[in-house]
Amino acid sequence: MTKIFTDGLSFALPLLIMAVGAIYSEKSGVTNLAIEGFQGFGAFIGALAAILLMPHLDKSSQIPIYVAMLFAAIGGGLYACLHALLCINFKANQVISGVVVNILAVALTTFFTSAANTAIAGTASNKFILGVSNRYDIPLLSKIPWIGGLFRKMYPFEWIIIGLVIFFWYLMYKTRYGMRLRACGENPQALDAAGGDVVKTRWIAVIISGALSGIGGICFAYSIMANFSPSIYMGYGYLAIAAMIFGNWNIPATVLVCLVFGLAKAGGQQLCIAMKLPGNYTDLFNMLPYVLTMLLLIFFSKRNHPPQASGQPWDQSKR
Numbered sequence: 001m002t003k004i005f006t007d008g009l010s011f012a013l014p015l016l017i018m019a020v021g022a023i024y025s026e027k028s029g030v031t032n033l034a035i036e037g038f039q040g041f042g043a044f045i046g047a048l049a050a051i052l053l054m055p056h057l058d059k060s061s062q063i064p065i066y067v068a069m070l071f072a073a074i075g076g077g078l079y080a081c082l083h084a085l086l087c088i089n090f091k092a093n094q095v096i097s098g099v100v101v102n103i104l105a106v107a108l109t110t111f112f113t114s115a116a117n118t119a120i121a122g123t124a125s126n127k128f129i130l131g132v133s134n135r136y137d138i139p140l141l142s143k144i145p146w147i148g149g150l151f152r153k154m155y156p157f158e159w160i161i162i163g164l165v166i167f168f169w170y171l172m173y174k175t176r177y178g179m180r181l182r183a184c185g186e187n188p189q190a191l192d193a194a195g196g197d198v199v200k201t202r203w204i205a206v207i208i209s210g211a212l213s214g215i216g217g218i219c220f221a222y223s224i225m226a227n228f229s230p231s232i233y234m235g236y237g238y239l240a241i242a243a244m245i246f247g248n249w250n251i252p253a254t255v256l257v258c259l260v261f262g263l264a265k266a267g268g269q270q271l272c273i274a275m276k277l278p279g280n281y282t283d284l285f286n287m288l289p290y291v292l293t294m295l296l297l298i299f300f301s302k303r304n305h306p307p308q309a310s311g312q313p314w315d316q317s318k319r
Contacts, residue, residue, distance in 0.1 A: 004266045006153045012262025013161040014219035018240035019247070019254050020168050021212030026249060027172070028205035029185040029198075031311040033098030034083045035213050036237025037105030038076045042214015043221050044109040045075025047128040047228035048116060062156065065133050068218050069157060076214020077207045079105065084206040088199055091313035102237070110230050127229030133157065133222045157219045164212070169251045181205055185307030188314050198314045213237065235290070242293045248304055257296075261289040 018035055025032035046068035053064050083101050086092040110126055117125045138151035172178040180201050183191040188198045220236060221228045243261060247254030268285035 002152065004263060004270050007266035007269065008259070008262035008264075009158060010155055010223050010262075011265050012258040013158050014216040014223070015236060015240050015243060015261060016216075016255060016258040017161045017164060017219075018213045018216035018237060019243040019258060020165055020251060021209035021216075022241050022244045023247075023249055023251060023254065024168070024172070024181070024205045024212075025209035026244070026310050027185040027307055028181050028202040029188055029307060029309040029312060029314070030084070030087050030202050030206055031094040031098065032083070032206070032209055033095060033238075033241065034080070034101040035209070035240050036233060036235070037098075037102035038080050038083075038210040038213035039217035039220075039237045040109055040233050041079040041105045042072040042074075042076025042210065043217030043228055043232055044113065046070075046072025046214065046218035047130060047221055048112075050130060051116070051120065051128050062134060064130075065156065065222055068130075068222070069160065069215055072214035072218035073211040074214075076217070077211035080206050080210020080213075083210075084203050088202050088206070088314065091315075094311050094313075102233075106230060106233055109228075113228065113230075127227045129227050130222055132226045155219070155223055157215075157222065161215070161219070164215070165251070165255070168208070168212070172251065177201075177204075182307075185309050188309050188312075192316060198316075202314070213240075216240070239289060239293065242296075245304055245306075246293075246296050246300055249306060261292065264288040264292050 018039060021038070022032050022035050049071035050064040050068040053067055057063055079101075082104075083097055086097040086101075087094045113128060114124045114126050117123055117128070133155045135153040135155055138154060142151040144151075172181060180191055180196045183194075183196070184198055184201045184205075191201070192198050216236070217232060218228075221232060225232060239261060240258075243254050243257040246257045265286060265288060268288040269282060272282050272285045
């Protein structure tokens with residue numbers, strides 16, 4: 001059980017930070033199917049920064065991980081500007097924009113990864129080898145009976161993500177910007193009448209969405225995959241969107257959904273090991289979160305209440 005909890009958290013938390021980013025975008029009124037692209041492009045920038053830094057540090061140094069997270073946030077935020085420009089300024093169809101941004105991210109990162117490897121190492125590989133982040137037991141907390149297993153073998157980025165989720169929960173529900181953000185997604189005309197800037201609010205929200213998705217992407221690269229490659233586009237962005245929807249665009253509820261997805265994935269892997277099945281069955285058991293998504297869709301889709309203005313381009317003349 002301890003293994004299921006630790007592995008479940010290491011999957012659930014990067015998924016959660018991406019889902020929080022999606023919530024910010026959609027709460028502002030911008031439908032965001034581009035989380036997958038933000039994740040991949042941000043992870044590419046973070047991985048590139050780590051690869052350039054690693055030769056100058058000791059092999060055991062963990063500094064490249066934190067540098068990669070910072071640059072992944074910057075890269076994801078900058079790439080999100082493309083979606084913001086299309087949806088907010090050019091009033092493009094937001095669903096189509098999200099799909100195009102995702103496809104473009106795959107093409108760009110695959111090309112630039114090969115180009116970077118050719119320039120750095122002389123080989124046209126389409127992946128950056130990053131290795132796996134170290135894991136640590138949390139002093140004192142890991143010794144608590146029953147629940148101590150939750151605090152063992154944790155990646156450092158897990159605590160960073162927990163801190164970010166708390167911060168962005170506070171920003172959304174306890175600050176003036178958060179109040180304007182939620183109003184923007186429900187009734188942008190009312191926000192405009194009250195003196196708020198709808199365009200600025202939506203731009204900031206989409207950039208936040210990209211930055212948080214980039215962080216989630218590089219965390220997956222340093223844990224599940226141990227590298228950056230086109231395989232990072234495995235549907236995790238869409239799973240984060242599903243978590244947001246089942247969490248009813250609410251951060252605390254989305255936390256629980258992501259935990260369920262994480263435990264389902266880790267539980268499936270441990271079940272495969274316990275049954276001593278061949279390794280190719282692992283991919284089959286990794287489908288559990290997606291199967292769970294379909295089941296949740298059947299039972300909870302009618303209870304979802306998205307922001308009323310989500311997907312609607314802002315037109316000041318309609319006020």
